[in-house]
Amino acid sequence: AVTAAFTYVGTVDPNDPGHYPVCPLLKLTGVFCPGCGGLRSAHAFIHGDLGAAFSANAVATTGYFLFAAVWVLWLVRAWRGRPLRIGLAPAWWWGIGALLL
Numbered sequence: 001a002v003t004a005a006f007t008y009v010g011t012v013d014p015n016d017p018g019h020y021p022v023c024p025l026l027k028l029t030g031v032f033c034p035g036c037g038g039l040r041s042a043h044a045f046i047h048g049d050l051g052a053a054f055s056a057n058a059v060a061t062t063g064y065f066l067f068a069a070v071w072v073l074w075l076v077r078a079w080r081g082r083p084l085r086i087g088l089a090p091a092w093w094w095g096i097g098a099l100l101l
Helices: 002-011 024-029 034-046 050-056 058-079 090-100
Strands: none
Touching (some): 002 034, 034 058
16 A cells, blocks of 8 residues: 555645645645645655655655664565564553654
């Protein structure tokens, strides 16, 4: 599902009008929401423009790298026959969530 979503975003430019639903915040205020920035950052990331990706949404772009790293770790551990376990205490997860907000 992630691959299909990134393939679509990579082929259909979110900067061109008419391909994606209209953002209510953008329509009402003229301000891009974090979702708009995430979509634009994904498109720039797929095309290798990391400067534009970080400019559009730095948190989302960092998340793409983190997702890729965890996915590779999962593949390596699965190939070796070991399950992927991320052993963080609940306080760490709450801290990460608060930091992202």
